[in-house]
Amino acid sequence: MIRVEDVSVTYPAAAAPTLRGVDLAVAEGELCLVVGPTGAGKSTLLGAACGRVPHFTGGLLTGRVLVDGRDTAAHLPRDLADVVGVVGQDPLAGFVTDTVEEELAYGMEQLGVAPGLMRTRVEDALDLLGLAALRDRPLATLSGGEQQRVAIGAVLTAQPRVLVLDEPTSALDPTAAEEVLAALARLVHDLGVTVLLAEHRLERVVQFADQVVALDTDGGATAGDPATVLATAAVAPPVVELGRLAGWEPLPLSVRDARRAAGPLRERLATPSGPDRAHAPARAQPVHAPAPGAPLLRAAGVHVRHGAVHAVRGVDLELRAGEVVALLGRNGAGKSSLLWALQGQGPRGAGTVQLVGVAAGPGARAPGARGRGARGRGGPDRDRGPDPARLAPAEARRCVALVPQSPSDLLYLPTVAAECAAADAQAGAAPGTAAGALEALAPGVPAGRHPRDLSEGQRLALALAVQLAGDPAVVLLDEPTRGLDYAAKAALSRALGALAAEGRAVLLASHDVEFVAGCAHRTLVLAEGEVIADGPARDVLAGSAAFAPQVAKILRPLPLLTVEDVRAGLGRRP
Structure with a gap:
């Protein structure tokens, strides 16, 4: 074909x-x-x-x-x-109608499909992709994941x-x-x-x-049987990486096949002997729980509505210095709405969002001053700061910065250098601040290149550097791993860890449970706009059927989340 x-x-x-x-x-x-x-x-x-x-x-x-x-x-x-039917990376860019049902029918209209057959195919696509409840919704009101499903459905109805x-x-x-x-x-x-x-x-x-x-x-390019090609490929999923580490032949491609082979490895990790014994007590569990720092942001009873949609329902949340917090939940659970409400620019129907021990304006203390040695100083009412929603945009950026799902939304100038210079000027930062942050996040990005010509990882790093120019105490990221390969995700994980180590609070909304397992200290799960779980990442992820990473599923009941956790448990160097 x-x-x-x-x-x-x-x-x-x-x-x-x-x-x-x-x-x-x-x-x-x-x-x-x-x-x-x-x-x-x-x-x-x-x-x-x-x-x-x-x-x-x-x-x-x-x-x-x-x-x-x-x-x-x-x-x-x-x-x-x-x-040929094509679904690109950005579904919103390909929509040409206003509602879900219209978009599903549009391609068939262009191909001259009979009206009766069109109706049947639309219904099939609605059922196949779980879109029936959204059929009359405007496309602009859908979450990113819902838009993705509509884009796929719009292609499938033409039956290419x-x-x-x-x-x-x-x-x-x-x-x-x-x-x-x-x-x-x-x-x-x-x-x-x-x-x-x-x-x-x-x-x-x-x-x-x-x-x-x-x-x-x-x-x-190398093409062939999946197990054969992935055995030596530069990128591979955790199940294959675990198989490489354990020396399994043939390499498993599914959790089910890996569990069948994992018995000896599970026993070795649970009751090691010989040279592995010395590593077992300290390394049998991943280290994802630093000592809590001082609170930097508190939210209480936050509600967000978008018309008839009650997106966020009475959320209470505290973000602390030195912590990377992950926000999980199905598409449409309210994750993006909550991030924008915390940042201050999104709608908030009820509830409060309050900065704690964070000064607004050009004289704000640098987050580094609230680092490890200053933890525990925030919290009393006299240290309570303003509501981000009541600050001017420039002041709010110095306190709470947000990188949206599409980082390019923050980028509008013709070169990387121009974006960095504008970020410094708008934040009142010393020249070179944003460029220095970009170099730390993604070394070697050409200063004269147009942001649209960067890779996804470089574009994300530039958007994050632009936001960091204001030296915010709280950093929010919405789906930061879209378009990133495993190496870029590892680099982003290290960067977020470094931000937390400086004394900032990091909150990221993500569907990428493998990334969350490797970087998050604490995990929240949102369902129908409500927080239904809040605890250490190890406990929340390992105990979830939907959000458990592959290693946790394969080695359950051992409390291990990533291949690096397994390598540490075996006492091997990376």
């Missing part, structure tokens, strides 16, 4: 090809997973398969890409629309023979992601649809793959 024959792609002004001599064949009714580090060319390969490369992106494509016998170099994307999906689960909670992937698997197995899919969260999708294509940073 898809044939890629000696394909190379070189973009204008690029020093080297993004793809180099790629050969690939995807059979009808096969799910092919494309993996690789950020910038390796995954989106380029997907774009070549649907005609967007080079027709929309420009650049030089050599070799040949055939989809159902059609050469994509000789056919514009519109000429492939009856065969080939689906090209770029990170289709990046904005979905674990349960919704499983439902979407299960739906894709049914399309593959029952209807013979061919799926070409790129995804960074491999732990979600690798078990569904018939073939894996691993792209290298030099543009080359």
